[in-house]
Amino acid sequence: MNVEQQIIAVLAEQAMLDPSDITTDQPLAALGIDSLGLVETIFALEEAFDITIPFNANEPLAQSMDLSSVDALISAVQILLAKKAA
Amino acid sequence: MRRVVITGAGTVNPLAQDVDATYAAFAEGRCAIGTLDIRDLDRLSVKIGAQVKGWHPEQHFSRQTLPLLDRFAQFTLVSARQAIAQSGLQFDGALADRSGVVLGTAGGGLNTTDDTYRSVYAEGKNRVHPFVVPKLMHNAGASHVSIEFNLRGPSFVVSSACASSNHAMALAFQMVRSGAAEVMLTGGAEAMLSFGGIKAWEGLRVMSQEACRPFCLTRSGMVQGEGAAVFVFEDYEHARNRGAEILAEVAGAGMSSDASDIVMPSTEGATRAIGLALRDAGLAPEDVGYINAHGTGTAANDKSETAAIRTAFGAAAERVLVSSTKSMHGHLIGGTGAVELLACLMALRQGIIAPTVGYQRPDADCDLNVVPNMARQAKVTAVVSNAFAFGGLNAVLALRGM
Numbered sequence: 001m002n003v004e005q006q007i008i009a010v011l012a013e014q015a016m017l018d019p020s021d022i023t024t025d026q027p028l029a030a031l032g033i034d035s036l037g038l039v040e041t042i043f044a045l046e047e048a049f050d051i052t053i054p055f056n057a058n059e060p061l062a063q064s065m066d067l068s069s070v071d072a073l074i075s076a077v078q079i080l081l082a083k084k085a086a
Numbered sequence: 087m088r089r090v091v092i093t094g095a096g097t098v099n100p101l102a103q104d105v106d107a108t109y110a111a112f113a114e115g116r117c118a119i120g121t122l123d124i125r126d127l128d129r130l131s132v133k134i135g136a137q138v139k140g141w142h143p144e145q146h147f148s149r150q151t152l153p154l155l156d157r158f159a160q161f162t163l164v165s166a167r168q169a170i171a172q173s174g175l176q177f178d179g180a181l182a183d184r185s186g187v188v189l190g191t192a193g194g195g196l197n198t199t200d201d202t203y204r205s206v207y208a209e210g211k212n213r214v215h216p217f218v219v220p221k222l223m224h225n226a227g228a229s230h231v232s233i234e235f236n237l238r239g240p241s242f243v244v245s246s247a248c249a250s251s252n253h254a255m256a257l258a259f260q261m262v263r264s265g266a267a268e269v270m271l272t273g274g275a276e277a278m279l280s281f282g283g284i285k286a287w288e289g290l291r292v293m294s295q296e297a298c299r300p301f302c303l304t305r306s307g308m309v310q311g312e313g314a315a316v317f318v319f320e321d322y323e324h325a326r327n328r329g330a331e332i333l334a335e336v337a338g339a340g341m342s343s344d345a346s347d348i349v350m351p352s353t354e355g356a357t358r359a360i361g362l363a364l365r366d367a368g369l370a371p372e373d374v375g376y377i378n379a380h381g382t383g384t385a386a387n388d389k390s391e392t393a394a395i396r397t398a399f400g401a402a403a404e405r406v407l408v409s410s411t412k413s414m415h416g417h418l419i420g421g422t423g424a425v426e427l428l429a430c431l432m433a434l435r436q437g438i439i440a441p442t443v444g445y446q447r448p449d450a451d452c453d454l455n456v457v458p459n460m461a462r463q464a465k466v467t468a469v470v471s472n473a474f475a476f477g478g479l480n481a482v483l484a485l486r487g488m
Binding site: 035036039042043052055056057058059 | 131289290291292293294295305306307348349350383384385386
Protein backbone atom coordinates (compact mmCIF):
# COMPACT_ATOMS: atom_id res chain seq x y z
CA MET A 1 0.00 0.00 0.00
CA ASN A 2 1.24 3.49 -0.78
CA VAL A 3 0.79 6.43 1.61
CA GLU A 4 -2.52 7.49 0.08
CA GLN A 5 -3.93 3.97 0.29
CA GLN A 6 -2.78 3.61 3.88
CA ILE A 7 -4.44 6.88 4.86
CA ILE A 8 -7.64 5.89 3.14
CA ALA A 9 -7.53 2.56 4.97
CA VAL A 10 -7.25 4.41 8.32
CA LEU A 11 -10.14 6.71 7.40
CA ALA A 12 -12.26 3.78 6.18
CA GLU A 13 -11.75 1.96 9.47
CA GLN A 14 -12.64 5.10 11.45
CA ALA A 15 -15.69 5.94 9.33
CA MET A 16 -16.80 2.31 9.01
CA LEU A 17 -16.81 2.59 5.22
CA ASP A 18 -15.31 0.51 2.46
CA PRO A 19 -12.05 2.12 1.22
CA SER A 20 -13.54 2.20 -2.29
CA ASP A 21 -16.29 4.53 -1.02
CA ILE A 22 -13.75 7.20 -0.04
CA THR A 23 -12.58 9.73 -2.61
CA THR A 24 -9.76 12.17 -2.00
CA ASP A 25 -11.86 15.28 -2.58
CA GLN A 26 -14.20 14.53 0.33
CA PRO A 27 -14.23 16.65 3.49
CA LEU A 28 -13.87 14.49 6.62
CA ALA A 29 -17.26 15.66 7.82
CA ALA A 30 -18.79 14.03 4.73
CA LEU A 31 -17.35 10.71 5.92
CA GLY A 32 -19.18 11.19 9.22
CA ILE A 33 -15.93 11.87 11.13
CA ASP A 34 -16.73 14.35 13.93
CA SER A 35 -14.31 16.22 16.21
CA LEU A 36 -13.72 13.23 18.46
CA GLY A 37 -13.32 11.00 15.39
CA LEU A 38 -10.75 13.42 13.98
CA VAL A 39 -8.66 13.20 17.16
CA GLU A 40 -8.79 9.40 16.92
CA THR A 41 -7.90 9.51 13.20
CA ILE A 42 -4.90 11.74 13.87
CA PHE A 43 -3.72 9.32 16.54
CA ALA A 44 -4.09 6.36 14.13
CA LEU A 45 -2.11 8.18 11.41
CA GLU A 46 0.63 9.13 13.90
CA GLU A 47 0.90 5.50 14.93
CA ALA A 48 0.82 4.19 11.35
CA PHE A 49 3.53 6.53 10.05
CA ASP A 50 5.48 7.28 13.25
CA ILE A 51 4.95 11.01 12.88
CA THR A 52 3.54 13.78 15.09
CA ILE A 53 0.68 15.77 13.59
CA PRO A 54 0.27 19.19 15.23
CA PHE A 55 -3.34 19.60 16.31
CA ASN A 56 -5.17 21.38 19.15
CA ALA A 57 -8.93 20.85 19.15
CA ASN A 58 -9.42 24.32 20.66
CA GLU A 59 -8.01 26.21 17.73
CA PRO A 60 -9.66 24.82 14.61
CA LEU A 61 -8.84 27.95 12.62
CA ALA A 62 -5.30 28.36 13.88
CA GLN A 63 -3.92 24.95 12.93
CA SER A 64 -0.59 24.97 11.18
CA MET A 65 -1.82 22.17 8.85
CA ASP A 66 -5.12 21.79 7.03
CA LEU A 67 -6.70 18.51 8.12
CA SER A 68 -10.21 19.14 6.91
CA SER A 69 -10.39 16.82 3.90
CA VAL A 70 -8.94 13.53 2.65
CA ASP A 71 -6.69 15.44 0.22
CA ALA A 72 -5.48 17.77 2.96
CA LEU A 73 -4.71 14.86 5.28
CA ILE A 74 -2.73 13.09 2.57
CA SER A 75 -0.60 16.13 1.85
CA ALA A 76 -0.11 16.85 5.58
CA VAL A 77 1.14 13.30 6.15
CA GLN A 78 3.38 13.52 3.08
CA ILE A 79 4.92 16.78 4.31
CA LEU A 80 5.56 15.27 7.75
CA LEU A 81 7.05 12.09 6.24
CA ALA A 82 9.36 14.19 4.05
CA LYS A 83 10.43 16.21 7.13
CA LYS A 84 11.08 12.99 9.01
CA ALA A 85 13.20 11.60 6.15
CA ALA A 86 15.20 14.83 5.82
CA MET B 87 -36.07 21.53 56.05
CA ARG B 88 -32.94 22.45 57.93
CA ARG B 89 -30.64 25.21 56.77
CA VAL B 90 -27.01 24.42 56.03
CA VAL B 91 -24.08 26.72 56.72
CA ILE B 92 -20.33 26.65 56.19
CA THR B 93 -18.36 27.01 59.44
CA GLY B 94 -14.87 26.08 58.29
CA ALA B 95 -12.69 26.09 55.18
CA GLY B 96 -9.23 24.81 54.38
CA THR B 97 -7.11 24.42 51.28
CA VAL B 98 -3.83 23.44 49.72
CA ASN B 99 -3.69 24.58 46.11
CA PRO B 100 -1.16 25.93 43.62
CA LEU B 101 -1.78 29.52 44.74
CA ALA B 102 -1.35 28.99 48.47
CA GLN B 103 -1.50 26.50 51.30
CA ASP B 104 -4.28 28.10 53.32
CA VAL B 105 -7.49 30.05 52.76
CA ASP B 106 -6.33 33.58 53.58
CA ALA B 107 -3.29 33.39 51.31
CA THR B 108 -5.52 31.96 48.56
CA TYR B 109 -7.86 34.94 48.92
CA ALA B 110 -4.86 37.26 48.69
CA ALA B 111 -3.69 35.50 45.50
CA PHE B 112 -7.20 35.74 43.98
CA ALA B 113 -7.37 39.43 44.87
CA GLU B 114 -4.06 40.20 43.21
CA GLY B 115 -4.83 38.00 40.20
CA ARG B 116 -1.75 35.87 40.65
CA CYS B 117 -1.21 32.99 38.22
CA ALA B 118 0.34 29.76 39.51
CA ILE B 119 0.68 28.15 36.08
CA GLY B 120 4.23 27.49 34.96
CA THR B 121 6.64 24.90 33.62
CA LEU B 122 6.02 21.55 35.28
CA ASP B 123 8.62 19.99 37.50
CA ILE B 124 7.97 16.27 37.00
CA ARG B 125 9.79 13.18 35.86
CA ASP B 126 10.15 12.58 32.08
CA LEU B 127 8.90 16.07 31.17
CA ASP B 128 10.89 15.82 27.93
CA ARG B 129 8.50 13.09 26.75
CA LEU B 130 5.43 15.31 27.19
CA SER B 131 4.20 17.82 24.65
CA VAL B 132 2.18 19.59 27.37
CA LYS B 133 4.80 21.01 29.69
CA ILE B 134 2.81 23.50 31.77
CA GLY B 135 0.55 23.14 34.79
CA ALA B 136 -0.24 24.57 38.20
CA GLN B 137 1.68 22.59 40.82
CA VAL B 138 1.60 22.92 44.57
CA LYS B 139 5.15 24.20 45.10
CA GLY B 140 7.05 24.18 48.36
CA TRP B 141 5.08 21.20 49.64
CA HIS B 142 6.87 19.38 52.46
CA PRO B 143 4.66 16.47 53.56
CA GLU B 144 7.06 15.50 56.34
CA GLN B 145 6.13 18.78 58.04
CA HIS B 146 2.53 17.59 58.26
CA PHE B 147 2.76 13.83 58.71
CA SER B 148 4.77 11.37 60.75
CA ARG B 149 7.11 8.70 59.39
CA GLN B 150 4.42 6.10 60.20
CA THR B 151 1.58 7.91 58.44
CA LEU B 152 3.29 9.22 55.35
CA PRO B 153 3.74 5.88 53.53
CA LEU B 154 -0.07 5.56 53.60
CA LEU B 155 -0.73 8.94 52.02
CA ASP B 156 -0.76 9.65 48.30
CA ARG B 157 -0.29 13.30 47.41
CA PHE B 158 -4.06 13.80 46.96
CA ALA B 159 -4.72 12.43 50.46
CA GLN B 160 -2.02 14.68 51.92
CA PHE B 161 -3.69 17.74 50.38
CA THR B 162 -7.06 16.48 51.66
CA LEU B 163 -5.95 15.95 55.23
CA VAL B 164 -4.15 19.25 55.61
CA SER B 165 -7.17 21.08 54.14
CA ALA B 166 -9.51 19.23 56.52
CA ARG B 167 -7.33 20.10 59.53
CA GLN B 168 -7.56 23.80 58.65
CA ALA B 169 -11.33 23.63 58.12
CA ILE B 170 -12.03 21.79 61.36
CA ALA B 171 -9.73 24.08 63.33
CA GLN B 172 -11.63 27.09 62.00
CA SER B 173 -15.00 25.52 62.83
CA GLY B 174 -13.93 24.84 66.42
CA LEU B 175 -15.75 21.50 66.31
CA GLN B 176 -14.74 18.44 68.31
CA PHE B 177 -16.27 15.19 67.23
CA ASP B 178 -17.24 12.88 70.04
CA GLY B 179 -20.33 11.13 71.33
CA ALA B 180 -23.54 11.60 69.39
CA LEU B 181 -22.08 14.34 67.18
CA ALA B 182 -19.34 12.00 65.96
CA ASP B 183 -21.95 9.40 64.97
CA ARG B 184 -23.93 12.05 63.09
CA SER B 185 -20.99 13.52 61.17
CA GLY B 186 -19.24 12.23 58.07
CA VAL B 187 -17.07 12.99 55.05
CA VAL B 188 -18.09 13.21 51.39
CA LEU B 189 -15.27 14.22 49.06
CA GLY B 190 -14.81 14.39 45.32
CA THR B 191 -11.85 13.13 43.33
CA ALA B 192 -11.50 12.00 39.74
CA GLY B 193 -8.17 10.21 39.87
CA GLY B 194 -7.69 9.29 43.52
CA GLY B 195 -4.16 8.12 44.23
CA LEU B 196 -2.97 8.53 40.67
CA ASN B 197 0.65 9.25 41.57
CA THR B 198 0.76 5.97 43.45
CA THR B 199 -0.72 4.12 40.48
CA ASP B 200 1.71 5.82 38.13
CA ASP B 201 4.79 5.13 40.27
CA THR B 202 3.81 1.53 40.91
CA TYR B 203 3.05 0.75 37.27
CA ARG B 204 6.40 2.25 36.38
CA SER B 205 8.21 0.06 38.86
CA VAL B 206 6.54 -3.20 37.81
CA TYR B 207 6.22 -2.60 34.06
CA ALA B 208 9.12 -0.33 33.12
CA GLU B 209 11.63 -1.22 35.78
CA GLY B 210 10.70 -4.91 35.93
CA LYS B 211 10.37 -5.04 39.70
CA ASN B 212 8.36 -7.89 41.16
CA ARG B 213 7.70 -6.41 44.57
CA VAL B 214 5.57 -3.37 45.39
CA HIS B 215 5.17 -1.40 48.59
CA PRO B 216 2.65 -3.10 50.89
CA PHE B 217 0.42 -0.02 51.11
CA VAL B 218 -0.21 0.51 47.40
CA VAL B 219 -3.90 -0.41 47.64
CA PRO B 220 -4.85 1.66 50.71
CA LYS B 221 -2.82 4.52 49.26
CA LEU B 222 -4.32 4.65 45.78
CA MET B 223 -7.99 4.04 46.59
CA HIS B 224 -10.27 6.98 45.82
CA ASN B 225 -11.67 6.95 49.36
CA ALA B 226 -8.25 7.16 51.03
CA GLY B 227 -8.55 10.90 51.65
CA ALA B 228 -12.08 10.66 53.06
CA SER B 229 -11.13 7.69 55.24
CA HIS B 230 -8.08 9.42 56.70
CA VAL B 231 -10.18 12.48 57.54
CA SER B 232 -12.77 10.24 59.19
CA ILE B 233 -10.06 8.43 61.20
CA GLU B 234 -8.15 11.52 62.28
CA PHE B 235 -11.23 13.41 63.47
CA ASN B 236 -13.45 10.54 64.66
CA LEU B 237 -16.18 11.15 62.07
CA ARG B 238 -18.32 8.03 62.44
CA GLY B 239 -21.31 8.85 60.26
CA PRO B 240 -21.73 8.43 56.48
CA SER B 241 -18.47 8.80 54.55
CA PHE B 242 -17.65 8.08 50.92
CA VAL B 243 -16.22 9.55 47.76
CA VAL B 244 -17.93 10.84 44.66
CA SER B 245 -16.23 10.56 41.30
CA SER B 246 -17.71 12.46 38.39
CA ALA B 247 -14.61 13.79 36.64
CA CYS B 248 -14.54 17.60 36.70
CA ALA B 249 -17.79 17.84 38.69
CA SER B 250 -16.68 15.47 41.50
CA SER B 251 -16.28 18.15 44.18
CA ASN B 252 -19.50 19.92 43.33
CA HIS B 253 -21.40 16.64 43.34
CA ALA B 254 -19.79 15.78 46.70
CA MET B 255 -20.72 19.16 48.19
CA ALA B 256 -24.24 18.93 46.77
CA LEU B 257 -24.68 15.58 48.50
CA ALA B 258 -23.18 16.80 51.77
CA PHE B 259 -25.56 19.74 51.64
CA GLN B 260 -28.55 17.49 51.05
CA MET B 261 -27.50 15.15 53.87
CA VAL B 262 -27.28 17.96 56.42
CA ARG B 263 -30.43 19.61 55.12
CA SER B 264 -32.43 16.39 55.34
CA GLY B 265 -31.18 15.60 58.83
CA ALA B 266 -29.21 12.52 57.74
CA ALA B 267 -26.14 14.17 59.25
CA GLU B 268 -25.40 17.05 61.59
CA VAL B 269 -22.02 18.00 60.17
CA MET B 270 -20.35 16.94 56.91
CA LEU B 271 -16.77 17.50 55.88
CA THR B 272 -16.87 18.00 52.14
CA GLY B 273 -14.99 19.30 49.11
CA GLY B 274 -12.45 17.46 47.03
CA ALA B 275 -8.88 16.85 45.99
CA GLU B 276 -6.80 15.95 42.97
CA ALA B 277 -3.13 15.20 42.34
CA MET B 278 -2.94 14.21 38.69
CA LEU B 279 0.25 15.98 37.68
CA SER B 280 2.24 12.84 37.03
CA PHE B 281 3.64 11.66 33.71
CA GLY B 282 0.70 9.31 33.14
CA GLY B 283 -1.85 11.81 34.39
CA ILE B 284 -0.72 14.44 31.91
CA LYS B 285 -0.01 12.04 29.06
CA ALA B 286 -3.63 10.86 29.16
CA TRP B 287 -4.96 14.43 28.83
CA GLU B 288 -2.41 15.21 26.14
CA GLY B 289 -3.96 12.49 23.98
CA LEU B 290 -7.30 14.25 23.87
CA ARG B 291 -5.76 17.32 22.19
CA VAL B 292 -7.63 19.81 24.35
CA MET B 293 -4.70 21.03 26.44
CA SER B 294 -3.07 24.41 26.04
CA GLN B 295 0.68 24.58 25.74
CA GLU B 296 0.86 28.23 26.79
CA ALA B 297 -1.82 29.44 29.26
CA CYS B 298 -5.40 29.02 30.46
CA ARG B 299 -7.43 31.91 29.02
CA PRO B 300 -11.11 31.27 29.78
CA PHE B 301 -13.69 33.17 27.69
CA CYS B 302 -10.91 34.82 25.67
CA LEU B 303 -10.87 34.77 21.86
CA THR B 304 -7.30 33.47 21.89
CA ARG B 305 -7.99 30.67 24.36
CA SER B 306 -6.11 27.50 23.52
CA GLY B 307 -7.37 24.92 25.98
CA MET B 308 -7.11 23.56 29.49
CA VAL B 309 -4.21 23.65 31.92
CA GLN B 310 -4.18 21.10 34.75
CA GLY B 311 -3.72 21.96 38.41
CA GLU B 312 -3.64 20.02 41.67
CA GLY B 313 -4.68 20.52 45.27
CA ALA B 314 -7.67 20.35 47.57
CA ALA B 315 -10.22 22.32 49.49
CA VAL B 316 -12.36 21.01 52.33
CA PHE B 317 -15.30 22.69 54.06
CA VAL B 318 -17.36 22.10 57.17
CA PHE B 319 -21.07 22.00 56.28
CA GLU B 320 -23.13 22.24 59.45
CA ASP B 321 -26.76 22.43 60.45
CA TYR B 322 -27.54 26.12 60.98
CA GLU B 323 -29.20 25.66 64.38
CA HIS B 324 -26.31 23.55 65.58
CA ALA B 325 -23.82 26.20 64.47
CA ARG B 326 -25.85 29.05 65.96
CA ASN B 327 -26.37 27.30 69.30
CA ARG B 328 -22.65 26.85 69.76
CA GLY B 329 -21.89 30.41 68.66
CA ALA B 330 -19.85 29.38 65.63
CA GLU B 331 -18.69 31.89 63.04
CA ILE B 332 -20.77 31.30 59.93
CA LEU B 333 -18.93 31.85 56.63
CA ALA B 334 -21.96 31.50 54.33
CA GLU B 335 -25.16 29.56 53.83
CA VAL B 336 -25.28 26.74 51.31
CA ALA B 337 -28.58 27.73 49.79
CA GLY B 338 -29.14 25.20 47.03
CA ALA B 339 -27.76 22.66 44.61
CA GLY B 340 -28.75 21.61 41.11
CA MET B 341 -27.63 18.47 39.31
CA SER B 342 -28.34 17.27 35.78
CA SER B 343 -27.01 14.94 33.11
CA ASP B 344 -26.68 15.83 29.44
CA ALA B 345 -27.40 12.28 28.33
CA SER B 346 -25.81 13.16 25.00
CA ASP B 347 -22.06 13.12 24.38
CA ILE B 348 -19.10 11.70 26.34
CA VAL B 349 -16.93 14.80 25.90
CA MET B 350 -18.83 17.61 24.17
CA PRO B 351 -20.75 19.81 26.63
CA SER B 352 -24.47 20.42 26.27
CA THR B 353 -25.80 23.91 26.81
CA GLU B 354 -29.17 22.47 27.66
CA GLY B 355 -27.83 20.20 30.43
CA ALA B 356 -25.80 23.03 31.97
CA THR B 357 -28.77 25.40 31.78
CA ARG B 358 -30.96 22.92 33.64
CA ALA B 359 -28.39 22.44 36.42
CA ILE B 360 -28.05 26.20 36.95
CA GLY B 361 -31.82 26.66 36.94
CA LEU B 362 -32.31 23.81 39.41
CA ALA B 363 -29.72 25.29 41.78
CA LEU B 364 -31.41 28.70 41.71
CA ARG B 365 -34.84 27.18 42.29
CA ASP B 366 -33.53 24.95 45.09
CA ALA B 367 -31.99 28.01 46.75
CA GLY B 368 -35.08 30.15 46.27
CA LEU B 369 -33.01 32.69 44.36
CA ALA B 370 -34.05 34.75 41.36
CA PRO B 371 -31.33 35.32 38.74
CA GLU B 372 -31.13 39.01 39.66
CA ASP B 373 -30.28 38.07 43.28
CA VAL B 374 -27.00 36.50 42.15
CA GLY B 375 -24.02 38.84 42.02
CA TYR B 376 -21.27 36.43 41.03
CA ILE B 377 -20.91 33.17 39.13
CA ASN B 378 -17.73 31.16 39.48
CA ALA B 379 -17.77 29.63 36.01
CA HIS B 380 -16.56 26.20 35.06
CA GLY B 381 -14.57 28.20 32.42
CA THR B 382 -12.01 25.61 31.35
CA GLY B 383 -10.48 27.67 28.55
CA THR B 384 -11.51 25.16 25.90
CA ALA B 385 -13.26 26.33 22.76
CA ALA B 386 -16.27 24.14 23.48
CA ASN B 387 -16.89 24.69 27.21
CA ASP B 388 -16.64 28.45 27.34
CA LYS B 389 -18.99 28.99 24.43
CA SER B 390 -21.51 26.45 25.72
CA GLU B 391 -21.31 27.75 29.30
CA THR B 392 -21.88 31.33 28.15
CA ALA B 393 -25.01 30.24 26.34
CA ALA B 394 -26.16 28.30 29.41
CA ILE B 395 -25.67 31.29 31.72
CA ARG B 396 -27.51 33.50 29.26
CA THR B 397 -30.43 31.10 29.04
CA ALA B 398 -30.65 30.41 32.77
CA PHE B 399 -30.18 34.04 33.83
CA GLY B 400 -32.06 35.83 31.06
CA ALA B 401 -31.75 39.62 31.36
CA ALA B 402 -29.74 39.24 34.60
CA ALA B 403 -26.88 37.74 32.56
CA GLU B 404 -26.09 41.27 31.37
CA ARG B 405 -24.89 42.40 34.77
CA VAL B 406 -23.86 39.31 36.74
CA LEU B 407 -20.10 39.08 37.26
CA VAL B 408 -18.60 35.83 35.97
CA SER B 409 -15.03 34.62 36.35
CA SER B 410 -12.98 31.50 35.96
CA THR B 411 -10.26 31.16 38.57
CA LYS B 412 -8.87 28.18 36.61
CA SER B 413 -6.88 30.87 34.83
CA MET B 414 -4.87 31.16 38.08
CA HIS B 415 -4.89 27.72 39.76
CA GLY B 416 -5.45 25.56 36.70
CA HIS B 417 -8.09 22.87 36.38
CA LEU B 418 -8.02 20.75 39.51
CA ILE B 419 -10.30 18.19 37.80
CA GLY B 420 -12.09 16.37 40.64
CA GLY B 421 -10.97 18.97 43.19
CA THR B 422 -11.75 22.03 41.15
CA GLY B 423 -15.23 22.91 42.45
CA ALA B 424 -13.91 22.86 46.01
CA VAL B 425 -11.08 25.33 45.40
CA GLU B 426 -13.41 27.46 43.29
CA LEU B 427 -15.92 27.64 46.15
CA LEU B 428 -13.26 29.71 47.95
CA ALA B 429 -13.65 32.42 45.30
CA CYS B 430 -17.37 32.34 46.07
CA LEU B 431 -16.75 32.73 49.80
CA MET B 432 -14.35 35.60 49.11
CA ALA B 433 -17.00 37.36 47.02
CA LEU B 434 -19.62 37.01 49.76
CA ARG B 435 -17.38 37.82 52.71
CA GLN B 436 -14.92 40.36 51.38
CA GLY B 437 -16.81 41.83 48.43
CA ILE B 438 -13.90 41.01 46.12
CA ILE B 439 -14.53 39.23 42.84
CA ALA B 440 -11.61 37.07 41.70
CA PRO B 441 -10.60 37.86 38.11
CA THR B 442 -10.23 35.78 34.96
CA VAL B 443 -6.53 36.33 34.28
CA GLY B 444 -4.66 35.85 31.01
CA TYR B 445 -7.52 37.52 29.20
CA GLN B 446 -6.48 39.13 25.91
CA ARG B 447 -9.36 39.67 23.48
CA PRO B 448 -13.14 39.48 23.78
CA ASP B 449 -14.95 36.61 22.08
CA ALA B 450 -18.44 37.42 20.80
CA ASP B 451 -19.49 33.89 21.80
CA CYS B 452 -18.41 34.54 25.42
CA ASP B 453 -19.86 38.00 25.95
CA LEU B 454 -20.33 37.99 29.73
CA ASN B 455 -18.81 40.30 32.38
CA VAL B 456 -15.80 38.03 32.88
CA VAL B 457 -13.86 40.33 35.24
CA PRO B 458 -10.77 40.32 33.00
CA ASN B 459 -7.32 40.31 34.60
CA MET B 460 -8.07 42.52 37.63
CA ALA B 461 -10.12 41.69 40.69
CA ARG B 462 -13.14 43.88 41.24
CA GLN B 463 -15.00 45.08 44.31
CA ALA B 464 -18.70 44.33 44.38
CA LYS B 465 -21.22 43.79 47.11
CA VAL B 466 -22.83 40.44 46.44
CA THR B 467 -25.34 38.58 48.56
CA ALA B 468 -25.65 35.35 46.57
CA VAL B 469 -23.28 33.41 44.31
CA VAL B 470 -23.34 30.38 42.05
CA SER B 471 -20.55 27.90 41.28
CA ASN B 472 -20.67 25.78 38.12
CA ALA B 473 -19.05 22.43 37.37
CA PHE B 474 -19.68 20.51 34.15
CA ALA B 475 -17.93 17.19 33.72
CA PHE B 476 -16.88 15.00 30.84
CA GLY B 477 -19.59 12.43 30.51
CA GLY B 478 -22.16 15.21 30.65
CA LEU B 479 -22.59 15.31 34.44
CA ASN B 480 -23.36 18.76 35.85
CA ALA B 481 -23.45 20.06 39.42
CA VAL B 482 -24.10 23.66 40.44
CA LEU B 483 -24.07 25.12 43.95
CA ALA B 484 -25.69 28.32 45.19
CA LEU B 485 -24.47 30.14 48.32
CA ARG B 486 -25.97 33.05 50.21
CA GLY B 487 -24.20 35.51 52.50
CA MET B 488 -25.08 35.48 56.19
